Amino acid sequence: MEETGRERKAAGPPPWAPTKSTVFRSYAAAVVGDRAEAPSARGNGVAARSSNLRAVRKRPIVARLTRDIVQTFEKCNPEFNYVDSLNPKHFLTSPAVPVHNDGLDNANSDLILYVNLELVNKKSDRRYIVEEMLGQGTFGQVAKCWDAETNSYVAVKVIKNQPAFYQQAIMEVSLLSMLNDKFDPDDQHHIVRMLDFFPWKNHLCITFEMLGHNLYELLKKNNLRGLQLQFVRTFSRQILDALIVMKGAGIIHCDLKPENILITPKVNSAAGVKVIDFGSACMEGKTIYSYIQSRYYRSPEVLLGYPYTTAIDMWSFGCIVAELYIGLPLFPGASEYDVLSRMIEIVGGQPPDDLLREAKNTRKFFKHVGSIYPGNEAHDGLCSSYRVLTEDEVEARDSKKPKIGKWYFPRGRLDRLIFAYPWKNLNEGNLPETEKEDCLALVDFLRGLVEFDPNKRWSPLQASYHPFITGEAFTGPYEPFRETPVIPVGRAATVDHNPGGGHWLAAGLSPQVVSWKH
Numbered sequence: 001m002e003e004t005g006r007e008r009k010a011a012g013p014p015p016w017a018p019t020k021s022t023v024f025r026s027y028a029a030a031v032v033g034d035r036a037e038a039p040s041a042r043g044n045g046v047a048a049r050s051s052n053l054r055a056v057r058k059r060p061i062v063a064r065l066t067r068d069i070v071q072t073f074e075k076c077n078p079e080f081n082y083v084d085s086l087n088p089k090h091f092l093t094s095p096a097v098p099v100h101n102d103g104l105d106n107a108n109s110d111l112i113l114y115v116n117l118e119l120v121n122k123k124s125d126r127r128y129i130v131e132e133m134l135g136q137g138t139f140g141q142v143a144k145c146w147d148a149e150t151n152s153y154v155a156v157k158v159i160k161n162q163p164a165f166y167q168q169a170i171m172e173v174s175l176l177s178m179l180n181d182k183f184d185p186d187d188q189h190h191i192v193r194m195l196d197f198f199p200w201k202n203h204l205c206i207t208f209e210m211l212g213h214n215l216y217e218l219l220k221k222n223n224l225r226g227l228q229l230q231f232v233r234t235f236s237r238q239i240l241d242a243l244i245v246m247k248g249a250g251i252i253h254c255d256l257k258p259e260n261i262l263i264t265p266k267v268n269s270a271a272g273v274k275v276i277d278f279g280s281a282c283m284e285g286k287t288i289y290s291y292i293q294s295r296y297y298r299s300p301e302v303l304l305g306y307p308y309t310t311a312i313d314m315w316s317f318g319c320i321v322a323e324l325y326i327g328l329p330l331f332p333g334a335s336e337y338d339v340l341s342r343m344i345e346i347v348g349g350q351p352p353d354d355l356l357r358e359a360k361n362t363r364k365f366f367k368h369v370g371s372i373y374p375g376n377e378a379h380d381g382l383c384s385s386y387r388v389l390t391e392d393e394v395e396a397r398d399s400k401k402p403k404i405g406k407w408y409f410p411r412g413r414l415d416r417l418i419f420a421y422p423w424k425n426l427n428e429g430n431l432p433e434t435e436k437e438d439c440l441a442l443v444d445f446l447r448g449l450v451e452f453d454p455n456k457r458w459s460p461l462q463a464s465y466h467p468f469i470t471g472e473a474f475t476g477p478y479e480p481f482r483e484t485p486v487i488p489v490g491r492a493a494t495v496d497h498n499p500g501g502g503h504w505l506a507a508g509l510s511p512q513v514v515s516w517k518h
């Protein structure tokens with residue numbers, strides 16, 4: 001399947017498959033920041049009366065000068081008649097042209113958000129006052145809101161007003177409440193906390209704790225030059241912790257990427273991250289969609305159309321760790337063919353023959369060349385019956401050239417890439433001993449993550465004992481312990497019958513109800 005270009009965006013089943021608004025530009029543009037990033041609009045200072053409290057807290061002078069201003073105007077001019085709804089609105093949603101839902105939604109079925117709009121959980125009467133846009137994504141919009149009850153900021157995800165998005169968001173609510181409540185009740189495992197969810201004007205709203213920048217934004221701030229190894233290690237350790245819990249719960253995230261890992265506010269000046277966006281997640285063994293994961297972070301088995309497990313998140317995790325270190329995506333392919341070709345060139349080898357024999361899309365990328373193909377050193381150095389198609393062969397078959405992106409770092413294998421970083425010291429002889437050991441450990445760590453064979457790819461628990469993570473001296477290639485398969489504890493409560501332990505039923509939502517009438 002040739003894509004229209006959702007490089008860094010999760011693939012998803014219709015109807016959240018690529019749309020015009022999510023069509024991406026070239027990777028070069030992506031690298032310099034021209035990605036489908038949500039506009040970050042700030043409030044324009046038009047303080048409605050309902051937000052006086054916040055104004056006093058944040059802008060004391062403005063608040064004092066405008067205090068009782070309506071009454072003052074009324075005294076000056078008896079004809080003056082203040083009407084709240086006539087206030088100029090500072091729109092955050094783009095486009096802000098009313099089309100659907102009695103003029104509340106735009107043409108994309110997004111609720112038109114503006115500064116000081118109130119989102120209300122009618123059951124609890126809890127109010128969230130919209131302040132600025134944090135992100136506009138496939139499923140809807142995420143706004144920074146003021147929670148008047150707790151006097152704190154929260155992030156509210158306002159899901160698009162369409163049945164399929166609603167259904168998938170219900171899954172996000174269900175899986176995340178299961179993770180939060182059953183698997184991480186004390187908030188120790190680097191998974192975002194969901195605080196509330198409720199219907200508002202035919203939109204499902206999900207409230208999360210307010211977090212900071214995402215890791216892609218952090219890399220951009222650092223001019224895409226990568227992070228210091230100590231941060232790569234700390235963040236990797238924390239993401240692994242989240243992945244261990246997710247695997248224990250039998251949950252596949254399906255869209256792990258730097259944009260979905262957010263920095264937490266500093267506790268005791270320690271850097272921390274949390275995994276967000278369970279909007280594409282599913283239960284292991286209950287996978288429905290084949291078009292998942294963002295292209296740069298898409299695992300070989302998903303590309304090839306092979307049954308997938310939590311191991312796909314470990315592939316994405318490997319891509320993220322490498323990107324944190326080198327500052328650039330490891331496999332920034334302009335098409336699926338390009339991604340696979342880069343995998344083969346950078347990792348070395350190719351997916352094992354038994355996977356290729358059974359995968360649905362093998363013929364899109366490989367040619368069957370018989371039982372022995374001399375010189376085709378494939379997986380584990382064995383000869384393969386499959387050879388990857390050349391660009392010319394793909395062009396001859398599809399009558400168009402496959403899209404091939406630019407290389408932003410020297411071509412070569414993973415070890416060369418890591419050792420050559422920042423591509424000045426072109427051999428490991430130039431590196432000081434300690435750095436050399438760190439790099440060796442990192443390369444060995446990545447080797448177990450970007451492993452073509454999902455059965456051999458390390459599990460999060462296995463990876464968590466690697467010296468790169470533990471900080472122990474690296475003495476040679478890591479051999480993970482044999483992991484005995486465990487039946488995830490959370491499996492008993494299947495998503496079909498009672499996802500999330502019935503939380504949403506309490507909130508008046510159900511998987512069958514796809515819209516609300518107020």
Ligand SMILES: Nc1ncnc2c1ncn2[C@@H]1O[C@H](COP(=O)(O)OP(=O)(O)OP(=O)(O)O)[C@@H](O)[C@H]1O
Pocket residue numbers: 009010134135136137138139140141142155157192208209210211212214255259260262276277278279
């Ligand atoms: N808890 C949060 N705190 C701060 N910012 C957040 C939070 N949750 C989400 N965001 C911001 O909103 C963006 C979109 O959020 P999210 O990924 O959950 O939505 P989405 O519709 O699934 O997006 P996408 O289509 O990109 O996957 C994030 O990249 C992040 O910048």
